[in-house]
Amino acid sequence: MSAHGVLLGNGSRVGARDDRGGARDDRGGVRDDRGGARDDRGGARDDRGGQTLSAPKALIEVRDLTVRYGDTVIVDGVDFTVADGDWFMIAGPNGAGKSTIIGAISGGVTYTGNIACCGHDAKAYKPQAYARLIGVLEQRYSVGYSFTVEEVVRLGRYAYSRGVFAGGSDADDAAVDQAIERTGLEPFRHHSVLTLSGGELQRTFLAQLFAQEPRILILDEPTNHLDLVYQKQVFALIGEWLKEPGRAVVSVVHDLSLAKAYGSRAMLLHGGKSVGAGPANEILCAKYLDTVYDMDVYAWMRTMLEQWK
Numbered sequence: 001m002s003a004h005g006v007l008l009g010n011g012s013r014v015g016a017r018d019d020r021g022g023a024r025d026d027r028g029g030v031r032d033d034r035g036g037a038r039d040d041r042g043g044a045r046d047d048r049g050g051q052t053l054s055a056p057k058a059l060i061e062v063r064d065l066t067v068r069y070g071d072t073v074i075v076d077g078v079d080f081t082v083a084d085g086d087w088f089m090i091a092g093p094n095g096a097g098k099s100t101i102i103g104a105i106s107g108g109v110t111y112t113g114n115i116a117c118c119g120h121d122a123k124a125y126k127p128q129a130y131a132r133l134i135g136v137l138e139q140r141y142s143v144g145y146s147f148t149v150e151e152v153v154r155l156g157r158y159a160y161s162r163g164v165f166a167g168g169s170d171a172d173d174a175a176v177d178q179a180i181e182r183t184g185l186e187p188f189r190h191h192s193v194l195t196l197s198g199g200e201l202q203r204t205f206l207a208q209l210f211a212q213e214p215r216i217l218i219l220d221e222p223t224n225h226l227d228l229v230y231q232k233q234v235f236a237l238i239g240e241w242l243k244e245p246g247r248a249v250v251s252v253v254h255d256l257s258l259a260k261a262y263g264s265r266a267m268l269l270h271g272g273k274s275v276g277a278g279p280a281n282e283i284l285c286a287k288y289l290d291t292v293y294d295m296d297v298y299a300w301m302r303t304m305l306e307q308w309k
Contacts (some may be wrong), residue, residue, distance in 0.1 A: 057084050064113035065179040067100050074100045076272040087249045089259040092269035098252040101261045103221050106136045131159035135214035137222045146192040149204050153179055156211035179210035199230025261282050268292050
């Protein structure tokens with residue numbers, strides 16, 4: 001992994017050095033046999049011995065991720081790292097492989113390569129344990145049942161269920177109440193989800209994720225169908241959630257303005273390959289954007305901005 005560097009699609013790095021520090025992850029009693037988590041921000045070693053870390057702990061590490069459907073390669077040898085506190089934006093044109101990467105991380109897509117979550121191979125987790133680490137917010141939800149908002153939010157606690165016939169705990173109730181309050185859904189708590197607007201429904205499923213209490217949120221273009229006010233609400237809620245330590249967000253986005261506004265790190269995809277991954281302000285620049293989109297992106301953005309002056 002590189003330290004303070006930009007990972008280019010051809011595997012080279014700019015201004016980076018390699019320092020694999022042999023970190024050990026004891027949080028879940030699981031050891032990463034590869035020698036521990038590698039971080040591409042500082043090359044620090046976490047030996048759990050009281051040392052001050054020079055870089056955030058990696059929550060997700062993706063190495064040589066490849067996805068094939070038959071003979072067609074959808075994602076081709078992609079590498080990236082997501083650390084504590086990151087809002088990692090995955091951008092690129094249609095068909096670049098963005099949502100496929102999200103599917104691989106969340107366990108819904110078969111892949112080769114390696115995905116490590118919190119220092120351990122993602123494939124080794126049992127589903128219930130993995131759900132305590134990863135939560136996914138889809139583009140949109142179609143509901144055909146008249147559950148109340150509270151009932152839908154409470155479904156987020158399945159990862160902590162003690163059995164089919166076990167009742168909820170005080171911790172479950174507290175997590176649900178906090179999620180509903182955090183997302184401003186208290187007035188809708190007992191309303192059927194069939195009566196909600198698109199923005200209210202998306203906030204309900206975001207509250208379900210908050211109640212799930214994962215360490216990592218995976219967002220697949222969660223606001224692309226929402227009005228501007230609801231886009232702002234959802235991204236603001238996620239930003240507040242991210243402020244607590246030990247958390248990270250991975251977002252697929254089409255809107256480059258949102259990527260620049262909220263992303264701390266970014267990766268650009270083109271034809272299933274990573275063109276670059278690193279700090280958002282270094283990746284979402286003309287050098288990479290013009291190549292990926294085959295146009296002068298900055299000129300287009302400035303033209304659109306002029307309409308509001």
